[in-house]
Amino acid sequence: MLQRLWRHLADTLRHAYFHYSVILCIAILEPAERYVINSVVIVVVSLLVYATVVYMPGHVTMLCQCFVHLTGIRSHGDSVGQRGTTSATIS
């Protein structure tokens, strides 16, 4: 059963590689060129994945904080409290 699963996975991967190499014209390149192009693609994809996994959560959190600061949700609440107290003292 596990062997069949592995074989199915291997077939799917092989099909996926075949489709990718045919669509991007890698299938008709010479073997040396194919190694170079595939390694370039792998390097670029792995860099993208690394960047996404490591930097994306931090970046998204930072953007959320910026958004909140600019629209003044938290600081707006503080200023309302202060104005109320100053008006009380003047009057």
Added chain:
Amino acid sequence: MATGRGETRTSTVENTKMSNGQPRNYTNGHKNGHTNGYKNGTNGKTNGKSEKGGRWQDDFEEYFEETPYHIAILTYLGYALMVFIGHVRDFLRYYGIEQDKSCTESNQEDYVPLYQNWESFYTRNVYRRIRDCWNIPIASCAGSHIDVQERVTHDHGWNFEMTGKTLKVMNFGSYNYLGFAENKELCGRDVQRVTEKYGVGTCASRQELGYLDIHRELDSLVADFLGTEAAITVPMGFATNSMNMPALVSKGCLILSDELNHASLILGSRLTGALIRVYKHNDMKDLEHKLRDAVCEGQPRTHRPWKKILIVVEGVYSMEGSLARLPEIVSLKKKYKAYLYLDEAHSVGAMGPHGRGVVDHFGLDPHDVDIMMGTFTKSFGACGGYIAGSKRLIRHLRANSHSAIYSCSMSPPVTQQIISTMSCIMGRTNPQEGRRRIQQLKWNTRYFRKGLHERGFIIYGNKDSPVVPLLIYMPSKIALFSRECVLM
């Protein structure tokens, strides 16, 4: 590999009307009996003259599907990758890091280069990789089944070696519409007899002792076949257009040529020295607009009237598979008093209920078309071309055309092949065989188009035309498709 489109065009599947496998009769459009006040012919027969109203327009269906966006983008990406790799490889070859196997010119001192252009870059880097898909050598009669000689390349397309094996494959790529490109009994015996009598070469042109009696017979047979007064034949199809147009049209005339005309028509038009204006493919409004402009304004600077206006169209366009809208063109030409040159290279023998071309297909009068041209290469299994028209036209061409004066006349076995096949199609000899082949071609056309459509391929053209362009787009797919087809 199919492009994987889910839906099929239902209109084309409905309109094929092939429920019992019979070829489609043209009387199916006459369901109501009357169209626009004109009485239709009795059931099973057509009138023969052009009927007004929507009859041919109902039957006329062409499709040129738009390329899906993602396929277009991926194709461009693929080509961009190949061009980039080509530049890298050229760089390596130039600096001697890699051995250069291409044919380069020897750069002599102080001489400008003779051959450098971008085309050689493309040939060297893109075409070379998949070169085994074209120019495939054949070792048998080029008929419906061919023996392809197997080739291998050990250095990725630079050099080929024959292995000595041959593969028997079915031929879908040649223009053998009616299957006459064969060496069997039907025409083979006559051709053998004529070769034994006349030999193979005539060694002279038509004007000087090269005009055999079988050439005369062929000329009159072609005229009978098409329904015109006279015809003249030329030994090469391309030369029929390029060498005869200069005899008909000269400087001071106007040629209105369709966007997608064949290279022979373009060359012939350019050789005439006339002004050429191109109108959009099959676009009658554009053609009428240009005709009207030409008649009103005259020649460009002097505004003198044009000496002649010639409209050049093809019956079936060989790269798109579309049909010319001949009834509309004929009515336009009669309205503006222009002349019509019809190139029936792919349609003669293959279109029409009697195989006489697009004029037969639309039911028009052959006298409406001033100059009918065609080739024998496609449906007749021979080589050469003809021009047919009025007696005056043919007499003029016999004296003034370059091909009649300078080219060697048609080889006798080829002439006899055309005579035999044309008689077969006309019904004079073997009437059953001729009719069977024409009907079989029609059925095959409809069936093939319908089958490809259902499997999701993108094909262009009119549903009646035997030319079926199948679009594959990506160069790697083209190569793999071709290799799989030949090896399977």
